[in-house]
């Protein structure tokens with residue numbers, strides 16, 4: 440990686456123009472430069488992720504120091520300013536002079552010599568006055584304060600406030616900014632947590648126990664997952680504990696047939712295939728070949744023989760599988776408000792209209808999903824969002840329109856997870872409140 444700042448600049452421009460999602464753009468660069476210095480790779484990743492994560496705060500600051508509003512700047516200049524401000528405000532180890540000089544050099548290198556003085560002026564001014572920048576006051580306008588402080592669009596904050604009190608909303612959005620460790624699911628069939636933990640520690644990875652699921656670990660101090668032997672050899676894979684809990688609640692038993700309708704990259708299917716110990720069959724579907732390739736990569740890495748990937752559009756009824764499955768998992772496409780801390784694009788892409796369209800799509804998928812379950816079998820409906828319309832209302836819609844009843848899951852939850860609604864068959868996990876992503880899980884039984 441010759442110049443991590445230039446790589447970051449390119450990714451930020453692409454993401455700003457909505458040409459690519461940030462996690463894909465970042466992982467493409469990291470893959471291209473997988474043998475570059477660990478320090479450069481880490482700097483690049485932090486700069487892109489941090490700039491996107493703090494974009495609303497950064498734009499608020501930029502607009503105080505520039506006559507031209509940041510939204511009106513040319514994309515390259517906007518990206519340069521944003522990443523320059525991020526370094527000045529949030530990267531203590533980077534001298535402000537380096538952040539300014541490098542931004543000026545990049546402006547000139549990319550044909551914007553005339554604007555390099557503007558970039559220099561704005562960044563140096565912010566650097567000089569950073570201790571006295573004025574931010575919105577909590578007691579004057581709570582929504583604007585929360586939006587600028589935690590870099591979350593105002594409409595999302597107002598949307599959360601319809602369901603939760605102000606304090607809970609602040610806890611949720613504050614959690615999106617917390618440092619995230621990578622959570623791994625350790626496969627029981629590959630030795631389980633203790634064996635895998637030892638292997639990871641031998642490679643100097645810092646490993647902590649998960650908080651909800653017995654075979655979960657949280658890791659830090661590593662560079663590239665594929666460099667870790669346990670990961671390469673398919674003994675573990677990345678999965679948040681909320682998703683592990685979802686697959687665990689599906690409760691598949693040895694020998695059973697499980698359909699996972701929207702399954703890429705295959706997390707819940709992998710958990711299930713491991714749980715049924717090589718017996719039975721897990722059919723993992725997704726919409727495109729690109730997606731099922733991701734599932735296939737995982738199947739190959741884990742060496743599972745009881746799991747199969749297939750391209751199948753879940754909105755189309757598959758007559759051949761009516762009443763065929765003991766367990767159906769419908770982990771549907773959703774607005775993703777529960778994982779905004781991990782996927783920075785979500786907060787800039789999703790809209791209230793978009794969420795309404797998603798409810799329609801979810802119901803189309805569910806109309807088919809309910810038909811694949813055997814009588815007495817289980818349907819898991821889940822999303823990684825915090826939106827009653829996509830979650831509780833859809834669950835109720837299933838119960839009102841099909842021959843399903845909610846299953847009391849109180850006893851199936853981890854001991855340290857007490858959620859009142861579990862007796863009614865569902866839980867809404869909230870980041871900042873529960874030790875995992877924001878996630879909704881409903882368990883239903885076909886009568």
Ligand SMILES: C[S@@+](CC[C@H](N)C(=O)[O-])C[C@H]1O[C@@H](n2cnc3c(N)ncnc32)[C@H](O)[C@@H]1O
Nearest residue numbers: 701702703704705706707725726752753770772
């Ligand atoms: C929440 S993600 C699934 C995550 C996955 N269950 C896991 O645990 O790794 C939703 C998935 O739905 C897929 N999807 C979207 N529309 C679909 C459709 N009409 N049919 C099947 N899959 C669809 C997306 O490609 C995406 O991979």
